[in-house]
Every structure is written in C-alpha cells, then in structure tokens.
Amino acid sequence: MTTPLRLHYAPDNASLIVRLALEELGLPYETILVNRSRQAQRAPEYLRLNPNGTIPVLETPDGALFETAAILLWLSDQAARLAPAPGSAERGRFLTWLFWCSNTLHVDLRQYFYPEKYIGSDPSHHAQLRQMLRQRLQDHLRMVDAALAGTPALTGKDQPTLLDLYLPCLLRWTKLYAETAQTPWFELSAYPALSEMCRRAEARNSTKAAQIAEGLGPTPFTAPTFAIPPEGSAT
Numbered sequence: 008m009t010t011p012l013r014l015h016y017a018p019d020n021a022s023l024i025v026r027l028a029l030e031e032l033g034l035p036y037e038t039i040l041v042n043r044s045r046q047a048q049r050a051p052e053y054l055r056l057n058p059n060g061t062i063p064v065l066e067t068p069d070g071a072l073f074e075t076a077a078i079l080l081w082l083s084d085q086a087a088r089l090a091p092a093p094g095s096a097e098r099g100r101f102l103t104w105l106f107w108c109s110n111t112l113h114v115d116l117r118q119y120f121y122p123e124k125y126i127g128s129d130p131s132h133h134a135q136l137r138q139m140l141r142q143r144l145q146d147h148l149r150m151v152d153a154a155l156a157g158t159p160a161l162t163g164k165d166q167p168t169l170l171d172l173y174l175p176c177l178l179r180w181t182k183l184y185a186e187t188a189q190t191p192w193f194e195l196s197a198y199p200a201l202s203e204m205c206r207r208a209e210a211r212n213s214t215k216a217a218q219i220a221e222g223l224g225p226t227p228f229t230a231p232t233f234a235i236p237p238e239g240s241a242t
Contacts, residue, residue, distance in 0.1 A: 012036040013066035017043045018221040018236030021075045022063030027172040028079055030213035032086045044240040076109035079169045089169045097160040104154060104161055108173045112147050115140055116177060120184055141192050148198050155200035162204060175208040175228040182231050195229065205229050
C-alpha cells in the first residue's frame with residue numbers, strides 16, 4: 008500500500024479503534040482532526056466524505072470509507088492480519104461478533120451517551136431510556152464475556168484480533184459514562200475475559216501510541232479517565 012491513508016478523527020471517538028488498527032498493522036497514515044467543538048463533522052467538505060456526519064472516515068486508495076466495522080475489516084483484509092482468513096473455519100463466528108460489536112453493543116452505547124439524538128430533549132425520557140439500556144448493556148457484556156471465554160479464536164494473545172481493539176474501547180466508554188450516573192453501574196472485574204482483554208490491550212505499543220496522540224491517560228481501558236487531548240475535543 009503506497010498511498011498514505013488519511014484518518015479523519017476526533018480524540019476518544021470511534022476513530023480511536025481505527026487508529027489502534029493502523030498502529031497495530033504498522034501502516035503509514037496521516038490524521039486530520041475533526042473538531043467536534045466546532046461541529047466540523049457537519050461541514051460540507053466532511054459530509055462529502057461521509058454523508059452521515061459521523062466519525063471516523065478513512066481515506067484510502069479505494070476511496071473514502073466510513074462505518075467503523077467496515078474500515079476495520081478493510082484494513083484487516085489488506086494486511087491479512089487481525090482476523091481469521093477468509094474461508095477459515097473461524098471466520099464466520101469472528102465476523103458475527105465483530106458486527107455484533109458494531110451493530111448492537113456500540114449502537115446501544117451511543118443511545119446511552121446521546122439519548123437526545125434518539126428521543127428528543129425531555130430529560131425524563133432520557134432517564135427512562137438509560138434505565139432500559141443499562142440492563143441491556145449488562146446483558147450484552149455477560150454474553151460477549153462468555154463468548155470470549157468459550158471461543159479462544161475470537162481474541163489473541165501475542166497476535167491480537169480486531170475484537171482486541173474494538174471491545175476495550177467500548178468498555179472504556181461504558182465505564183466513563185456509567186460513572187457519571189447517580190449510581191455507577193459498571194465494574195470491569197465482573198467480566199473476567201473482558202478484564203483480561205483490557206489488561207493485554209494496555210501493554211501493546213498501539214495503545215501507547217494512541218495514549219500520546221489522544222491524551223487517554225495511563226490506564227485507558229482498566230481504569231479510564233476522560234481524555235485530555237493535545238488537540239481537538241472528544242465531545
């Protein structure tokens with residue numbers, strides 16, 4: 008791959024997952040800040056790349072890609088790493104959980120973070136939605152924790168998979184926003200396989216690079232704190 012990849016990112020947003028994949032694969036890339044404090048994701052030039060106005064976008068030799076799971080799978084297929092090979096016995100189950108992360112867990116987290124985007128501005132409605140989502144999220148985490156424990160090929164030790172990059176980020180955001188609730192409701196230690204995944208993630212060079220670039224703090228997955236980025240805004 009000779010053309011530099013261009014990652015349009017905001018600190019501690021879904022683009023973090025793509026940054027981790029790029030770092031893990033050792034691919035050269037440039038970053039372009041999408042300044043959320045200025046609503047840059049709604050600017051016409053950004054919407055030409057991603058008409059949804061969401062982050063991230065990855066500009067590639069194949070054109071501009073959006074949707075986190077699609078970008079991750081494209082990168083994995085280009086490098087033949089981070090996922091079971093097409094045609095392998097593990098591929099189908101791995102893809103099931105990758106797209107579950109994107110279409111189920113990530114979506115429910117987004118609704119929990121931004122209820123006003125889904126049900127309007129009434130705070131009482133926000134509280135009802137979040138109460139329902141708390142139970143759903145806890146059920147989701149128990150389910151994926153059991154899947155990781157029962158299917159070792161979903162994750163890697165020395166050779167991580169896309170799930171080793173995606174899930175720790177989702178858990179980071181779960182912890183940060185659960186702590187802002189009147190009664191905090193998430194404890195990573197309740198999920199042994201996910202806890203071990205987060206500990207491994209913090210030891211990788213890809214995470215260390217992201218910590219510096221996005222101001223993630225010393226324990227971004229096991230004991231996260233809100234990002235203090237060197238540029239831009241996480242919200």
